[in-house]
Amino acid sequence: MDESVTVLKRIEEALPEAAVSRVINPSPSGQHSLLVEPKDLLAVARFLRDDPQLGYDFLSNLTGVDWLDRTVKNKVKKIEIREGEETEVDVVEEQQIPGCLEVVFHLYSLSRKQGPLILRTRTVNRTDRVALPSLVSVWRSAEFQEREVYDLYGVVFEGHPDLRRLLMWDEFEDHPMRKDYIEPDDYEYEPTPHGRVLEKLDRS
């Protein structure tokens, strides 16, 4: 059985109040993951590490994803009355999904030789409510990776012992891995100009 199913069942037994749901990966790899609400993240992480049946003692990877605001078009079949008859009509419904920043954890259990278990958690939005609980107290290897996610995506990890930028300099004021990042315009010469350089030449 899929690992995420058994782990989810175990979490539901032990922490009934925790809001955890399964995110289905539709691709052939089928790496399904668990989406945890930020308020329950610390408790769920502790449980995953300390539970003798699970024992996820190794945080292999911690990374970020930037989700922009997006609209998803769903085709829905509806029954309409046309010319006195009921007919089935395809109606396209647009669904607005607000953007957020997501943090993804890849957990392994070295004692049980199991993994990866993929854990996700999402911020409320992309602009001002970007805080998530830090997992440094659970897995020490989260420290630098959380600093990197803070640097490149702007997720603020509450409870991190030393939350500074890791790769960019301290004076830098943006998050380069965000999808709306605009890189500095220092692109002046190409030996074989093409694309954006030619557009710039046309403007000047």
Added chain:
Amino acid sequence: MTEGLHGELQKHGVFTTTLEGIHNWGRRNSVWPLQFGLACCAIEMIATSMARYDLARFGAEVFRPSPRQADLMIVAGTVTKKMAPQVVRLYNQMPEPKYVIAMGACAISGGPFKQGYNVLKGIDRFLPVDVHIPGCPPRPEALLHAFMTLQRQIDRQKLTGDERPRHLRAEAPSEYPVPQFGKKDLTPGKNAAVWSPPVSTRSG
């Protein structure tokens, strides 16, 4: 003195030279590089200094750990924007006469990271580069070729006159401004005194 007289005297055990000739001969055969590497090009630089390629044949085996004792800066690898001020600072600490070899695609142009947000698009924006080596990374033979090119350049230097090199001209700069970390990019992003890119044209 003609070439013929020079040869004739040498047959009789009398060696004649010019001050310029012996000065350049001495300096080109004892160029001491600064011992630092920035990325994978440094591995090739290390290989060049080892027995198989043997940079010692050119009098350059003494990699100095201190910039105060070095004549040559081999910029071997990717210069990130965070590292660029330190590279310029190291160059400023070297005594004159000093030379720069930009080794590899990253050091000469930013290489595969040119369109990225955190890599300098060539160290020649801040430092006067004497020899550029393309390659990713260049083979040790390419570094040896660059080194021999530098030796020929030193051999051609004049002690007097208008063509004398930078370190013999009092008004020429010995230090170059260190870029500062800005909110978006390095400030200034380039040193106009050393970096003058050709103008791109549409027809080219």
